Amino acid sequence: MPGLRIEGGTILMDLEQLKYPGDLLHEAGHIATTEETSRPFIGTPKISADWPTDGDEIAAILWSYAAANHLQLNLDIVFHPGGYKDDSEWLIEQFNSKNYMGLPLLEWMSLCTKEEFPKMNKWLR
Numbered sequence: 001m002p003g004l005r006i007e008g009g010t011i012l013m014d015l016e017q018l019k020y021p022g023d024l025l026h027e028a029g030h031i032a033t034t035e036e037t038s039r040p041f042i043g044t045p046k047i048s049a050d051w052p053t054d055g056d057e058i059a060a061i062l063w064s065y066a067a068a069n070h071l072q073l074n075l076d077i078v079f080h081p082g083g084y085k086d087d088s089e090w091l092i093e094q095f096n097s098k099n100y101m102g103l104p105l106l107e108w109m110s111l112c113t114k115e116e117f118p119k120m121n122k123w124l125r
Contacts, residue, residue, distance in 0.1 A: 001083075006031060007043040022078035025067050029060030032124050033109060058102035059109070065095050066106075066118040 003018030004011060004027050011027050030052060034042060041047040052060070061084070068078045075095065079088040094101065106112050109125045 001027065005043060008040045009042070020080045020082055022068075022073075022080055023083065025064040025073075025078050026060055026083075028067065029063035030056065033059040033063050033106075033111075035125060055102075055105060059105045061091065062100060062102040062106055063111070063120075063123075065091075065100075066112070066120050067123075069118040070120070 001020070001023045003014045003016070004023055006012070006027055009031055011024065011031070013024070031039060031042065033056065034051075038047060038051070042051070064078055065075070068075055075092045076088075079091050081088050084091055100114075100117060103112075103114055103117055106117070106120075107114060111122055111125065112118075112120045
């Protein structure tokens with residue numbers, strides 16, 4: 001993502017290169033939903049070659065939706081047309097319809113319950 005890079009548990013940001021500020025929440029979602037033992041290796045050669053998996057992407061997307069909701073951000077800022085493989089509009093429609101793909105993953109990670117989502121019990125796995 002232009003202007004953003006994760007190194008371990010830190011997001012490095014280049015404001016001159018940053019194209020979409022909402023991407024910051026998505027990257028934070030990757031940090032938050034990655035297992036604690038793997039988190040320090042994000043952005044290094046020590047992270048698993050298959051990271052992030054499709055499941056990791058889904059979890060980070062849904063986490064970033066919950067964070068946007070909590071922060072009362074317009075979803076168009078986070079799910080901008082320049083990302084999400086041209087599915088940003090579809091994602092917003094799904095979330096507005098309370099169709100939360102990936103919710104079982106966030107529940108399994110003990111971050112939330114389906115009854116209270118998008119309220120999170122905790123933000124870090």
